[in-house]
Amino acid sequence: MTPASPSNPLFAYPAQAAFHKPVPKTKIYQHGRPSQRVRDLFVAQVDQIEWQYKLALETLNLPASPAVPEIQIFAIHLRGPALDDDVLRCIDKAIPLPILFHLQHGDQVRVAAAYKRPSEADKKQWVISPVFAGPWQAATEPRPPLPLALNLEGLYTQLLQPLLPWPARPGESLKAQIERIEQIRQQQQDIRTLETRMASETQFNRKVGYNARLRELKRQLSALSDPWKN
16 A cells, blocks of 8 residues: 555544445455455455445535546454455455545554546446555544535545645646656656666666666656646
């Protein structure tokens, strides 16, 4: 999971949005079609799954859209403090709606979510980003009310942004912000790979070439990370 920004991602959801229905793992397996490895992770890491809240037109009186018809809040009661991202990805694949996960272990809770949007090529399919997660917090810590929004799509943006490790630029859409974050992560990986190659390279001419490439990658990374650059 990608570590989050310091903003508090935990909110107090209104009573009228409460759902509180158990979600059998078998239902997730049926629709998410996990591999045996992921099934084993469910058994080892997940105690129970609860559908806690349903944020929708009928519960919040906020207009829906094709991109965000509803927002679901799932509580994942863990057997230990660790949860593999592939477990959350399986649940996201099984349920074609935006989901925020409250991971609960003992008296601690953290929020995790992937950004989900309908595919531009096939509206019946969903594109799922990597998982982002907030810090562990005391479950009893006071939570602010939901942020003000004109529609569910705007609310979804405000629920996800506290989880993101780089803030949005002025006027940047959530989709564009996520795409930029993914580019930053790829640049960071490319830099680590190149630094490893440089450390083991013995030929001077190759080291010079690697160093020039490394400077360019770092320049690109700085530009991508700049919160004010358009």
